[in-house]
Amino acid sequence: MNTSEEDFFVLSELSPGSAQKWLALAVVFGLLVLVFIAAGVLSNVQPHRIDAFVPAYTTAMFVSDSITAILLFAQFSILRSRAILVIASGYVFTALILIPWILAFPGVFVPGRGLIGGLQSTSWLYFSWHAGFSMFVIGYALLKEAEPDNRITNAIDSMIEVGGSRVLSVESKMHEDGHVRVSVADTGAGIGPQDIDRIFNPLFTTKPEGMGMGLSICRSIVEAHDGRLWAVPNTPRGAIFHFSSIRSVSA
Template sequence: MRAVSAVPEERPLTLVTLPPSRTQRRLALGVVLASLIAFSIVAGPLSTFQLPRIDAFVPCYGTAIVVNDLITAVLLLNQSAISRSRATLAVASAYLFAGLMVIPWLLTFPGVFAPGGLLGAGLQSTAWLSVLRYFGFPAFIIGYALLKDADPPRGSWEGSVGATILSHVAMSTAIVCIATVLVIASDAYLPAIAIDRVHFSTFWRYLASCLIVWCAVAITLLWFRRLSVLDLWLMVALCAYAIEIYLSAFVGPARFSAAWIAARIFGFVSSILVLSVLLHEITTLYTQLLRAVLAHRREREARLLTGDTVSASIAHEIKQPLTAIAASAKAGLNWLDRVDPDPNVDRARDALRRVEAAGQSADAVIENIRAHFKVGARTHASLDIDDVIQGALAAVRDRLRIHRVAVRADLHGLLPRITGERIQLQQVLVNLMTNAIDAMAMTNGERVLFISSEVRDSGYVMVSVEDTGNGIATDAVDRIFNPMFTTKPDGMGMGLSICRSIIEAHHGRLWVTPNHGRGAMFHFTVPIASGSAC
């Protein structure tokens, strides 16, 4: 089993809070190893290789970095608006600062827009703007690492989301503008990094060493703090940052060398790493949200279908005793309304008794349905299956008489007792008998209802109900037990589905087999009670 770090319920699911998965850790390690392999190749065989100057490379590189960093900053600002986290604002400001700093670096780069650069830049302006970018990005990341685990009063902010974000954007822009003005204005007084428009001085190596250590400090703080998905990929980005600085200072201390070009490529990789992860995680979260919405809709539809099914099952089960009540009451009234000869009180009394029995049956059905939805409410008892069959035959006696259906019962008489609920098993038999009677009512031939019970070798008692109706169509056999499927013009399609669920709840099985003559044959099994014998 894989251990999963839990996110507190009050904390939103963002990259700042989500722990990295094992796959993400392996992927990050793979990116670092691939970067080190590429670094070793560049620092070895290609260290002295000088490429021809490509004027279009610098503006293309600068534009790509600006676009990547600003898009990353926008996505992180949206994350901070969701989480109201100062730490997320800090890392968003890091990418905003790094992206904006590339703009003056690009404008002042010698030979891109002007031989000496724009904005009145001097020889050292471009190099020092690059140094400030290399220093500022890890500085913001360090601030993020220190803020991310702060107490909620210090680590979160209140008030208008838009105003807070705009203030941080304005602050980052102001820092970039002030730094650019100061660097250009003090160009003549800055320590020399560039010897000319191509080569760098030895001082750049000492400064680069300090910047690499600065990146290592940021990586260390992220490592020892609570690690999240964002922390993991920020560490990878800082590793690429450190490699970029090392290649620029120690391997290719000259512009447009192979190492300098490779350093720019590492800079591009560093800018696109977190952006790619953000896009991937946002897409993943969106996919999960979409699946959750679809699952919620399916659950809602299932609840509606369940409600329809329950109401249909209740109506189906209550309809039979209510029909019996109405028929018996009508018969009793007919016997009492007779004038010549005198009213038959005895037959009217029998009809009223059937009304009472049907009413009790309806009450038992209702209680049984209620118990069906209560956990632990079902109680099984030892039963004689033949008694259950006789009770079901008594319940459909009037329907048998009306449709002139003969009954042939082949009951064993000495069957072992079973364990079950009398009302539920009687419901199954009444449903099967009623379906058989309705099927035979539409035929003109012999109408016989066959009922039999026997012992199966596997420790079950099997009951069979057979009719002489028109049978079941071949294409309907596989669907006949599905809810809402019916072959009757006025059927609800719930009877056989309810019967199967009842039998399965008794650990038995209900199925249909084709009749060799005509009609249909339904069978169900119920386990024999433990300790019972023939």
């Protein structure tokens, strides 16, 4: 098969599970408690001046934005999505603008003024920081809306080099024992007999630039929900991926 396995597994496209939702709710609740304590119980406490607070805050923001940009650029190298490229560039912008912002911040390097600019430079840089990143977010949303489903595009790409008819089909079937099976079939190059049992192994890939993690992680997720994921050759050519799972009670 011409498409790499990791194209079928993208973290940013997964829906959060119940445990992740509860964790997010707990984090929000914890932050609200901290705000309540700071605004109520500790409202009359005068904190001491900490000269290293602004540099430490700026450093943390720079590291966080830089790591986020690196992860997004890595995802762009796999998906080739212009929307991801735009938002990754936005995080690079926010990381870089922190440099002149901290240099212009009054009192950090020079008492009473900034190392560069005037007294209003910090405010203008702060405004440019947040307004500029908002433009990147808007660009990301517009491009993401315009892009086709990446999984369908990858499946089509797998059949480009094959002559004749090109058919991509998705089929679902409910069995009497309560299992639901979903099948995705294409008429591409297919999977070699020597690879049919190895494509789900970690770090195995059929493309030079592949990572070989997608199908392995997908199988782990399916099996964790008492399901099964497997692949078989299609007729007359191509491949069929099946996965089955127990039907949800709410369904």
